[in-house]
Amino acid sequence: MSTVQSVERSLSILEILSKYPEGIRLTELSSQLGLAKSTTHRLLLTLMHRNFVKQDERSELYSLGMQVVTLASSVLNNIDIRGVAHASIVELAQKTNEVVHLCIKDDDEVIYIDKVDSDRTIRMFSQVGRRVNMHCTGVGKVMLANLPIKEVKEIISKKGLPQFTPSTITDETALFEHLEIVKEQGYAIDEMEHEELIAAVAAPIYDYNNKVIAAISIAGPNQRITKERIKAELIDLILETSHNISQKMGYLGKTN
Template structure:
């Protein structure tokens, strides 16, 4: 057996075991790989010695703790800004509008990255700036990951202050809006934070399905028309939010 072939078979074993969280018998594993049981046993023994595979009480094989150690190390080192950077630049280039990357912290939106538009625009945002969640596209996208009691706590702690005539000011309206965002996959800030500015945003998910960030495209309403926002920009931002989520290990159902 060549070294390369051994490596390939080793990864195949790990990938197959990942599909059987409760474990699988060696005979079934050998059958799926179309290999002799003795060959699979040698590979399993090596993996077991290194902690990547373990046996259950009934003799089934499953992934070992060392796989979790490696995964945790990788996930801890993932930098959302680095992973999202190329998508932000591509969105800015294609839309010719300002693109943001945001996270939530202490019930507020925090702008952590921004790619400027090459067109003239005046906006509230800058890297490190904070904003309310209920009145921004990125904030509402992030809120789709909140439980209802967390939203109630947000309203108790932060309120729903009014910024424009279109700002959401009631819990009922906010929950209704969040349901629509979950259905469509994107959020719209309909001049809810700044008059004359329209924004479209989408959530970003990590490997566990948790909403950890959001990206947005924003610009003046004469360029960010409703037709454009709900058409080409909706397609683009959902594509890139899915792309970034995938880099974080998210697998959609």
């Protein structure tokens, strides 16, 4: 096994483990890797020695170790937008008593770089560091709406338009029509398109070049994030917050 091959396989292990926060068995992991269990186990032992992977003694499930958190925190702490936006999204979460996310586009996906929980417990897919497709979330759609059409087509070609719920937009023409509306109104609504029973409203964040560099969202159960509440309260709040953050990033444009 060459050094490069070992690194490639080790990175693949970390990528797979990131999708299983509660852990995965050796058999399933080796199957996804397309490697023998003995080979996978050897790689895991090395990663465990460096604290990139841990194994639960009782369940024998493998999951990401604290060294990954350390490295991720180092990267996140050096992302200016996160530090600039944090106080604003905390305030927004307090005003709405709902979960607020801060996301950026990375490798043609949405990645959550900050999250402020509400006082009301809710089980959601989102967590800092998690990646999702762009077409099925409010934050992803506001970022797509501000990209050149050619780039959006390239993302669709690369990532596809997979369906996550009955509400997911899976038709390219329908998506482009939807993105036109999003761009015109300056915000996007996620109507349970990625997670069933979870709705959200999202708005873009601009930098000094008038370029969309991130997005924020207010998310929660569809019983609370209703169309009526979005229209009456949440749109104004999220646009105000996104504009304030944009101004701190040097944006000189007007509010929506």
